[in-house]
């Protein structure tokens with residue numbers, strides 16, 4: 001979790017989440033967006049899930065090591081929910097209250113895509129966990145990075161080097177194709193919150209698309225902010 005400060009708090013901050021399959025470039029794009037918002041003198045906090053708070057980082061270790069898989073998809077969903085509950089209460093909600101813009105690498109849509117669509121966990125459990133962990137704290141904007149699965153997995157393999165794939169990177173091609181479809185459906189089902197961004201270009205081009213989406217949705221007078 002990294003925070004930058006440049007502006008006095010004024011009102012609630014904005015909550016922006018980044019979603020997408022493996023190797024879609026979420027962390028690169030979050031860094032680029034944070035730089036741009038900082039240049040516009042907005043205070044930002046970059047965080048991630050699973051994790052983002054001391055308690056949630058412990059849960060992260062549990063799920064990504066594959067231990068959650070042994071318990072089955074429902075229990076794994078509860079582990080992600082427990083991590084999210086801690087992260088929201090101790091990090092995200094307090095930051096937003098202070099006027100900080102929170103940029104989060106993955107959030108509740110990851111549970112819906114990975115555990116719901118791919119793990120076949122029923123919507124009733126996903127929705128119940130969502131009510132408990134995030135309540136009314138819906139993201140103001142969700143950027144979903146979309147990329148052909150083969151390209152994403154190649155990028156993830158390069159990033160990993162000689163290390164072993166984690167719990168989800170190790171799933172087969174069909175799983176990752178299903179994941180891409182699940183994210184496209186999430187974007188189509190909630191167009192007021194989600195923007196599907198074509199991530200199959202160089203990082204600066206994709207960053208330009210993300211910035212345009214953000215300006216359209218959250219910065220009604222972009223020129224004044226860019227030149228601030």
Ligand code: TYD
Pocket residue numbers: 021022023026049050064080105106107108110111112114115166168169
């Ligand atoms: P991470 O190393 O952060 O990967 P990535 O760069 O792809 O974000 O690993 C997080 C993994 O956890 C990723 O494969 C998605 C998965 N995940 C879920 O299955 N459910 C969730 O609710 C969250 C937040 C993540």
